[in-house]
């Protein structure tokens with residue numbers, strides 16, 4: 001039985017000014033439905049490139065990605081991406097930014113049904129009262145909540161997050177991490193997240209995939225995060241969390257040393 005997400009033998013190279021840059025090599029990964037997987041590794045190792053290949057935004061040089069049995073060939077609304085920079089349209093309100101996607105993704109639903117989907121997703125991210133505000137009137141955290149609501153409203157099979165909280169201050173980041181954890185726990189959303197934040201990866205993930213340094217980065221190690229769902233923020237105070245953190249940091253420090261040699 002194939003897994004929900006199958007990343008098979010991915011090899012990716014970019015050619016720039018006649019020079020070949022091999023970014024990813026022999027990447028194989030299987031993800032089950034409902035799992036939350038983080039990609040972590042040093043800057044430039046190819047995390048976003050891998051996420052973009054799963055999204056269909058980049059084509060692999062070799063290899064294939066299958067989501068729910070379908071070969072990924074191009075971007076599609078069954079794989080929604082949330083980027084660090086929110087990517088909201090500035091001339092539209094929060095409501096309209098979400099409506100744009102929902103109307104396109106769900107033409108078969110009535111206007112009332114679509115309104116209900118938009119309203120319930122704004123409520124899900126705590127933005128019921130900000131529906132008529134434009135991005136310039138929203139804080140960074142609120143903008144990212146709209147981006148998250150927009151991605152979830154079209155009910156994707158796979159949620160792809162590229163450093164979603166990287167631009168936020170520590171407090172806002174913490175509350176959004178907790179909210180995302182609740183949403184993913186409640187709806188069992190299959191998610192792949194790129195992050196630099198070790199604690200964020202451990203808190204949210206079922207598995208943390210550690211990429212080695214590039215060029216030609218491969219998967220170095222996969223860490224299983226055995227905490228049960230729904231999780232509480234208190235898992236961060238457990239000895240197990242500290243052990244896992246240590247293991248992750250050791251991997252990253254080992255890569256840092258290898259880079260210097």
Ligand SMILES: Nc1ncnc2c1ncn2[C@@H]1O[C@H](COP(=O)(O)OP(=O)(O)OP(=O)(O)O)[C@@H](O)[C@H]1O
Nearest residue numbers: 014015016023041042043044045046047048049050
């Ligand atoms: N469109 C592109 N054309 C040429 N090279 C690219 C392109 N996109 C990415 N690269 C190169 O691929 C490598 C991996 O980039 P990528 O952004 O995937 O790394 P990353 O691990 O996500 O980095 P960071 O953590 O800094 O965001 C880098 O060397 C980058 O310069």
